[in-house]
Amino acid sequence: MTDSVKYEQDGGVVTLTLNEPDTRNALSPAIVDAIEAHCARINKDMSVSCVIVTGAGDSFSSGGNVKEMRDRSGAMFGGIPAEVRRGYQHGIQRIPLAMYNLEVPAIAAVNGFAIGAGCDLTLMCDIRIAADDAQFAESFMRVGLVSGDGGAWFLPRVVGLSRAYEMTFTGNFIKAEQALAWGLASYVVPKESLLDEARKMARQIAAQPPHSIRLCKKLVRDSAAISLPTHLEIASGMQALAQHTADQHEAVSAFLDKRKPAFKGA
Template sequence: MSDKLIFERDGHVATLTLNQPELRNPITDLDFVEAFVERCNDIQADMDIRCVIVTGAGAGFSSGGNLKHMRDRVGTFFGNAAEIAAKYRQGIQRIPLAMAALEVPVIAAVNGPAYGAGCDLAMMCDIRLASESAVFAENFVRVGIIPGDGGAWLLPRTIGMARAAEMTFTGDSIDAATALSWGLVSNVFPADGLMPAAWQLARRISINPPLQLRMAKRLLRESTHARLEDILELSAVLQGECHQTNDHKEAVAALLEKRPAIFMGS
């Protein structure tokens, strides 16, 4: 497992920390992609994990692409057009697919600049919290490329087409206050309050039954592209499954008995 990604766990909450602070935590290196996808698969398979926090080591969240590799045309950025396209499919594009397949709720704790693919990684998360020092930029055009990791799909669904177009076409950055007003993040905190706030939210999420959390996330994701009739049908099927679980029985009993519920994921 690459040391470019740190996995930690506390109870039902897992933390993924991008760990190349000297390079501002790029995510395009193939060994990082492999480690990130593997961790997503591990989390997906572990029913005891109920929430994930993604953050960056050091002063930044993620610079996105590895600029030194771009300059030197190595790794993902080496080869002719067809070879580079294949490397995108085999590399960075696996991250949005892994995140889309991950049924566990994910919080982005954006502790500093989130540029390019780093901005898009935040968009891949379900909830985004930001430090006052966070900066967001869909700045691919500034380095002569386009969003190659799904940003053109993610950003309009987060802040609307017009604002997504503005960020994409200008490459300009927005600060945390603007990100909050645009709905890109849910809340902004002082630097030393970001991770405590992320952990508090993660614990509020993780006290709930894991199967139902995953089903609820699936419904929300499906609702972005499905018809109402399809969502109602999926809701009926999943609701039928929920009513058969021990955790549903425990939740009802705990409410009636005025005590905390203990959920086992069954």
Template sequence: MTDLILVEQTEAIRTITLNAPERRNPISDIAMVDALCDAMKAADTDPVVRVVVLTGAGSAFSSGGDVKKMAPGQGLRDALPVRTRSNYREGIQRLPILFQSLDVPVVAAVNGPAIGAGCDLACMCDVRIAGESAKFAESFVKVGLIPGDGGAWLLPRIVGFSKACELALTGDVIDAAEALACGLVSRVVPDADLLPTARAMAERIAANPPHAVRLTKRLLREGQTASLTGLLELSAALQALVHATGDHDEAVRAFTERRTPVFKGA
């Protein structure tokens, strides 16, 4: 694992930290994309991992793109537009596709500015908790760009079309309180309490039957684009699977015996 990503495992919870604090954790470099994709795939396929907490080292969650590498011939930008298009598709656009496919729940602990693609990275996660010093901006327009990493798909589904337009067309920076008010995050806590709060939420998720948790997340993700009838059909199929799990039987037994269930992912 590259030192661009730090990985810590505590029981069923894996904490993944973007680790380029001197550059405020940009995610546009192919090395960071590769490292983050590898870390998330490893967590998703590890049966020990029930929840992932994603955060940033240092004072920022992620600055998104590295503005210093936006000159012609640097970063994602190529002299030929067709190659620039390929750089996006083979680079940073792999992140939203991967996050959409993950079964393991991901909690973002936004510890500071989440700007541009950094804001979109937070939106790729399932739950977002912000420290009081967190700031958010869909700021591509400020540097003459568009949301090239899926932000135009992600943001309206979280905050609604009107608020998404306001954020994307102005590029304004909003603080944690406004992010909470518009539903961009689910809670705001003092900075010192951010990781403990995120991990406590992760523990509450991890305490539930892991198959049911992952399939519930899959239903919620599919529900973003599916029709009601299509989602009901998928729900019936997945419900048949979890009815057959040992954890479901354990939950029923524990309920009738008035005790706390012990879920083993069986």
């Protein structure tokens, strides 16, 4: 049996590949468990400084299981309302919490379709690189649902309120070039070079001082929910931490010596 989410590390870069292509990587309980476990593992491992999330086969992720919706079965669609509520909280909603708390930058390498909760998973990543055949859809209206996995929180933060409403209310598919124009994707690349381009960016990020990259991510992420004075107080504390790492001293020394730095995660 293959892993539902493959974990592969190359230097400071981990690639997480949703690996249930027979369902177009629908977010099964096994995928939920794996994403949560892998995020916890990465947070503890200072040898990791960047993560790529992608999908096996011809799609990134088809989101929820439509057959379970129809049959009203499974943890998210079966049982009385109280059971469904708990099914979400103890099921798919563990993904946005795990991704939000992921300490290192995450790049979504979006191949093919990213639909519903699959689209939302790309939004939980910090950067999105789309293959030229990629399509995004906040498609919950097509099956009479709301975004139960946090997408309504992430989407306006990525594309702005008006376009978030448009994607939500229409369920329209957003092709790669439109995603680029809307800021939903940072780059559009030929599908055959998608992972190469994602790895190129990931290696550039992973070349930064490990402690500093994690502090920077947290500072940017948390700034949206706090006041400027609170942000500045947190920033000064994080700066004090960064300045007392050996890697920060190495970064300055390498800059002055005009050489490549050698960071040790210390």
